[in-house]
Amino acid sequence: MPRITVTVDGITYEEEVEPRLLLVHLLRDRLGKTGTPVGCDTSNCGACTVLLDGRSAKSCSVLAVQADGSDVVTIEGLAQGGEWHPMQKAFHTEHALQCGYCTPGMIMAAIDLLRDDPDPSEEAVRKGLEGNLCRCTGYCNIVRAVRRGAQEMSQARQEREVPAS
Amino acid sequence: MSEELDAGLVAEQIAESGRLGEPSGAREVGRARRRKEDARLVTGRTTWTDNIQLPGMLYMAFLRSPMAHARITRVDTSAARGRPGVVAVYSGQDLADEQGSLPCAWPVTEDIVIPDHPPMAVREVRYAGEAVACVVATDRYKAADALEAIEVDYEPLAAVTDMTEALAEDAPLVHESGNRAFTWKFAGGDIDAAFRDAPVVIERTYVQQRLIPTAMEPRAVVATTDGDDFTLYSATQIPHVLRVMLALTTGIPEHKLRVVAPDVGGGFGSKLQVTAEEVLALLVTRRLGKPVKWTESRSEGNLTVHHGRDQLQRISLAAERDGRLRGVRVDLLADMGAYLMLVTPGVPLLGAFMYNGIYKMDAYDFTCTGVFTTKMPTDAYRGAGRPEATFAIERAMDELAHELGLDPVEVRRRSWITHQEFPYETICGLTYDSGNYEAATDKALALFGYDKLRAEQTDRRERRDPVQLGIGVSTYTEMCGLAPSRVLGSLSYGAGGWEHATVRMLPTGKVEVVTGTSPHGQGHETAWSQIAADALGVPFGDVAVLHGDTAISHKGMDTYGSRSLVVGGVAVLAACEKVKDKARQLAAHMLEAAADDVEFADGSFTVRGTAEGKTIQELALAAFAAHDLPDGVEPGLDAEATFDPDNFSFPHGTHLCAVEVDTETGACAIRSYVAVDDVGSVVNPLIVEGQVHGGIAQGIGQALFEEAVHDSEGNLLTTTMADYLIPSAADLPDFTTGRTETPATSNPLGVKGVGEAGTIASTPAVVNAVVDALRPYGVHDVRMPCTPERIWRLVAEAGAPAPAATAGTGEPAASGAGETTTSASTPEESAR
Numbered sequence: 003m004p005r006i007t008v009t010v011d012g013i014t015y016e017e018e019v020e021p022r023l024l025l026v027h028l029l030r031d032r033l034g035k036t037g038t039p040v041g042c043d044t045s046n047c048g049a050c051t052v053l054l055d056g057r058s059a060k061s062c063s064v065l066a067v068q069a070d071g072s073d074v075v076t077i078e079g080l081a082q083g084g085e086w087h088p089m090q091k092a093f094h095t096e097h098a099l100q101c102g103y104c105t106p107g108m109i110m111a112a113i114d115l116l117r118d119d120p121d122p123s124e125e126a127v128r129k130g131l132e133g134n135l136c137r138c139t140g141y142c143n144i145v146r147a148v149r150r151g152a153q154e155m156s157q158a159r160q161e162r163e164v165p166a167s
Numbered sequence: 168m169s170e171e172l173d174a175g176l177v178a179e180q181i182a183e184s185g186r187l188g189e190p191s192g193a194r195e196v197g198r199a200r201r202r203k204e205d206a207r208l209v210t211g212r213t214t215w216t217d218n219i220q221l222p223g224m225l226y227m228a229f230l231r232s233p234m235a236h237a238r239i240t241r242v243d244t245s246a247a248r249g250r251p252g253v254v255a256v257y258s259g260q261d262l263a264d265e266q267g268s269l270p271c272a273w274p275v276t277e278d279i280v281i282p283d284h285p286p287m288a289v290r291e292v293r294y295a296g297e298a299v300a301c302v303v304a305t306d307r308y309k310a311a312d313a314l315e316a317i318e319v320d321y322e323p324l325a326a327v328t329d330m331t332e333a334l335a336e337d338a339p340l341v342h343e344s345g346n347r348a349f350t351w352k353f354a355g356g357d358i359d360a361a362f363r364d365a366p367v368v369i370e371r372t373y374v375q376q377r378l379i380p381t382a383m384e385p386r387a388v389v390a391t392t393d394g395d396d397f398t399l400y401s402a403t404q405i406p407h408v409l410r411v412m413l414a415l416t417t418g419i420p421e422h423k424l425r426v427v428a429p430d431v432g433g434g435f436g437s438k439l440q441v442t443a444e445e446v447l448a449l450l451v452t453r454r455l456g457k458p459v460k461w462t463e464s465r466s467e468g469n470l471t472v473h474h475g476r477d478q479l480q481r482i483s484l485a486a487e488r489d490g491r492l493r494g495v496r497v498d499l500l501a502d503m504g505a506y507l508m509l510v511t512p513g514v515p516l517l518g519a520f521m522y523n524g525i526y527k528m529d530a531y532d533f534t535c536t537g538v539f540t541t542k543m544p545t546d547a548y549r550g551a552g553r554p555e556a557t558f559a560i561e562r563a564m565d566e567l568a569h570e571l572g573l574d575p576v577e578v579r580r581r582s583w584i585t586h587q588e589f590p591y592e593t594i595c596g597l598t599y600d601s602g603n604y605e606a607a608t609d610k611a612l613a614l615f616g617y618d619k620l621r622a623e624q625t626d627r628r629e630r631r632d633p634v635q636l637g638i639g640v641s642t643y644t645e646m647c648g649l650a651p652s653r654v655l656g657s658l659s660y661g662a663g664g665w666e667h668a669t670v671r672m673l674p675t676g677k678v679e680v681v682t683g684t685s686p687h688g689q690g691h692e693t694a695w696s697q698i699a700a701d702a703l704g705v706p707f708g709d710v711a712v713l714h715g716d717t718a719i720s721h722k723g724m725d726t727y728g729s730r731s732l733v734v735g736g737v738a739v740l741a742a743c744e745k746v747k748d749k750a751r752q753l754a755a756h757m758l759e760a761a762a763d764d765v766e767f768a769d770g771s772f773t774v775r776g777t778a779e780g781k782t783i784q785e786l787a788l789a790a791f792a793a794h795d796l797p798d799g800v801e802p803g804l805d806a807e808a809t810f811d812p813d814n815f816s817f818p819h820g821t822h823l824c825a826v827e828v829d830t831e832t833g834a835c836a837i838r839s840y841v842a843v844d845d846v847g848s849v850v851n852p853l854i855v856e857g858q859v860h861g862g863i864a865q866g867i868g869q870a871l872f873e874e875a876v877h878d879s880e881g882n883l884l885t886t887t888m889a890d891y892l893i894p895s896a897a898d899l900p901d902f903t904t905g906r907t908e909t910p911a912t913s914n915p916l917g918v919k920g921v922g923e924a925g926t927i928a929s930t931p932a933v934v935n936a937v938v939d940a941l942r943p944y945g946v947h948d949v950r951m952p953c954t955p956e957r958i959w960r961l962v963a964e965a966g967a968p969a970p971a972a973t974a975g976t977g978e979p980a981a982s983g984a985g986e987t988t989t990s991a992s993t994p995e996e997s998a999r
Contacts, residue, residue, distance in 0.1 A: 020308070022308070023308075030217075030218075031220075031306075031307075036211070036213070036215070036217075036218035037212065037213065038211065039213075039215055039217070039218075039432070040217070040385070040462075041383050041384070041385065041465065042465035042887070042888045043465050043466055043887070044465065044887045044888055044889050046887065046889055047383065047465070047888055077209075077210065077211035078210065078212070080210075086209065086210070090209040093205070093209050094201055094205040094206075094209055095201060097202065097853045097854070097857050099205060099209065100433075100688035100689070100690070100857055100858075100861060101382070101383065101384065101431065101432045101433040101688030102204070102205070102208030102209070102213065102688070103215070103382075103384040103432030103433060105208050105209055106209075106211050124901065127896070128896040128899075129896075129897050131895070131896045131897075132895045132896060132897040133895075134895075134896075135383065135888065135893060135895055136383065136896075137381055137383050137433050137435070137865070137893065138383075138688050138857075138861045139861050139864075140862075140863055140864030140865075140899065140925075141860075141864065141894075141895075142860045142901050142902055143857060143860065144896065145896065145901070
């Protein structure tokens with residue numbers, strides 16, 4: 003069985019895996035990273051989205067062996083020093099979740115979306131999150147949350163830059 | 168947000184909803200509290216059933232029938248047994264003696280046919296996806312592998328997927344007893360008189376296509392045993408009902424069976440069920456003495472989660488020339504699928520009371536025939552019966568308006584119950600306790616910018632713009648707060664509709680609320696905390712809400728039908744009042760005053776006219792210490808209460824939708840959507856708004872995107888999320904929501920329920936808008952879902968005097984077209 007090395011939420015794991023093992027099952031069943039749920043088996047819903055080397059990936063569509071040598075961030079690795087990520091806060095503030103099953107994937111996808119477009123319009127958020135399905139919220143508050151998260155992230159960046167000068 | 172929305176009104180509405188500010192004062196009820204539940208959900212520290220790992224746990228997988236209807240002549244599991252990691256393989260026959268029959272708790276008529284429903288098929292399969300055999304293995308991959316080694320010989324039998332065909336004399340039989348499950352009739356007033364010489368009669372047939380509920384969390388079950396004690400974790404809405412039913416089905420004594428609903432990722436009715444997999448997990452864990460887990464894949468779920476809707480509605484309105492309704496007649500066929508599940512037959516009956524909508528009339532007549540077909544059974548799906556009913560009456564009201572040349576809003580005004588007439592006994596015998604349809608409608612029209620949009624519509628028609636504008640309205644009411652137990656009894660439902668709560672003051676003054684409701688996204692932990700905090704005068708953060716575990720919450724009727732707040736939330740309030748009564752006695756004793764002289768405010772009991780008092784927290788500690796209690800008073804400050812309402816509650820509202828329909832491509836885009844709902848008093852405006860948003864999206868899904876499609880042999884063609892389309896963020900606009908508040912008079916909180924409102928109202932609003940856009944083309948109905956292809960075909964076929972020059976293509980018309988759709992289309996005609 004192939005042996006892989008993968009860093010998940012800052013911890014490096016060495017694992018022997020069947021070639022067919024999906025990354026999401028490695029995370030959930032082997033590493034106990036159950037914060038990433040599975041919502042479908044066709045990569046349509048996006049509930050299992052994680053950051054793979056910084057970019058969002060649907061972890062049900064990635065084989066564990068493909069993640070060899072990669073850095074994976076799941077929803078559980080997002081908070082820093084006990085402080086929620088601005089996007090987590092924004093989802094809470096805007097009531098952008100109900101059952102919460104899509105939420106980890108939605109937050110991870112939103113963070114990646116902002117890498118390309120730090121201040122997305124409503125339309126850009128709707129388009130950008132097309133691959134993440136939610137059945138509870140009707141998306142209104144998710145869109146608001148992503149835009150709020152974007153503002154707060156950009157504010158945080160500016161604050162970091164000021165003292166440096 | 169669309170420019171035609173009145174920005175000032177919208178801002179005012181948002182402020183009212185609590186998004187921009189919170190009411191002053193210390194009251195929690197009415198405040199837009201952010202949810203307690205969110206912390207674990209946004210950080211991934213959840214307990215979904217599939218997250219549960221128990222030592223030595225085994226995994227189950229099911230072999231499912233690839234045919235809709237067949238006799239099973241042989242099942243050979245021997246090769247599968249020898250596969251690596253396989254612990255056991257069972258066919259239906261192997262478990263036949265102990266698997267029992269899945270329950271139907273709603274035998275709606277005396278002569279209803281309730282077929283035996285084994286969790287795993289033994290001799291015959293009756294829908295594609297029915298479980299035929301089950302593998303238990305050491306991991307989920309090995310379990311899936313071993314399924315391939317099971318050999319099954321099927322002798323194909325004819326499938327029947329269409330209800331009308333199923334009722335024909337020579338139809339293939341789903342069950343030997345015939346394909347008619349029941350006929351249920353209901354009437355009020357003299358319907359023949361209402362239709363005799365009626366100046367206007369509108370007769371239409373509408374297809375409620377079959378839907379797949381699609382909660383984001385697939386179903387999952389973990390069963391475990393310790394001697395003769397069993398625990399079942401399940402992604403269920405109904406842990407309490409499930410425990411009773413599983414005890415009856417499996418023979419495990421009820422007191423030896425604990426059911427836990429951990430975090431549950433949405434339900435919408437689809438987890439209001441006693442499923443084959445739950446029963447089989449218990450049987451397997453009983454046989455093997457080891458914990459087992461089963462988690463469905465989405466494609467397995469699309470086949471085997473109960474489906475929703477699937478009705479054929481023939482509705483007739485008799486009206487005066489001025490638009491006033493005389494009577495409504497409904498003849499309904501309801502597809503039961505292959506078996507009757509927990510509340511399958513009751514779903515269309517819930518609709519029976521709602522086809523009259525918000526309107527006054529002299530007579531009403533309803534007949535429903537439940538029909539067996541070789542498809543997955545139907546059962547409750549968000550709104551259960553009421554969205555179907557509302558769709559039919561609201562579509563037909565638009566046809567009446569068109570027939571009379573009246574504005575669709577105006578035609579509704581002519582027959583609706585005015586606010587002075589409440590309480591109002593409807594032709595169906597329900598008493599609508601309160602409401603104000605005028606206020607909700609006026610507010611919605613103002614927010615929407617109705618007149619401006621109508622002007623634009625006229626302009627586009629005159630310009631022969633290929634992109635036409637359609638405006639759709641729906642006014643609705645629903646019956647929530649399921650339900651008064653005696654009413655459920657009179658409808659032959661197997662249980663009551665009460666709800667239970669326990670409120671415990673802990674020695675340190677903190678509070679535990681135990682509720683019989685079982686949330687799966689509705690925010691009960693937050694809302695119930697708000698109710699208890701106000702009632703007891705304690706901080707919101709000092710209240711914990713416990714639920715979803717029969718070992719913790721010993722009584723309950725769970726969560727469905729927008730009943731949780733209206734029944735369960737009121738039970739919490741009632742238990743708090745009992746706690747306060749006891750605290751008052753204790754305070755009087757400690758303060759040496761008469762109980763009548765002790766006043767309660769802001770969490771303290773004081774002797775009238777003095778500053779002397781005790782906080783409720785001090786009293787909790789005193790009740791715990793029990794050093795000095797009045798005679799006859801037991802230690803501890805806690806109480807339980809059960810609330811059984813006298814009446815349903817009746818939320819109502821007006822939804823307006825503007826769509827742009829491209830007549831050249833059939834593409835249809837929602838331009839703006841306004842919802843004004845009256846859900847009575849509001850505990851948490853943020854949660855209410857969220858529920859409305861989600862409900863609207865789900866109703867739009869039915870109108871525009873969703874349909875479970877079967878081929879003529881009964882195979883489901885929409886098994887994945889790539890084939891069964893639920894709306895994405897890119898498919899929807901921002902919704903504008905508003906509220907009016909007419910408190911319910913049937914409960915002390917004045918609440919009415921909100922979970923289903925958006926879904927009930929939005930489907931007809933959207934389809935009315937699509938049809939409105941296409942009327943100049945001679946199109947007067949579009950069968951749901953209104954897909955681009957279906958719209959394009961209708962426009963092309965009509966080839967009628969149209970504002971835009973559209974060439975006919977000679978393509979056959981899609982179903983549902985025509986001035987009077989008296990013949991129905993079938994799901995097979997789907998032009999998907």
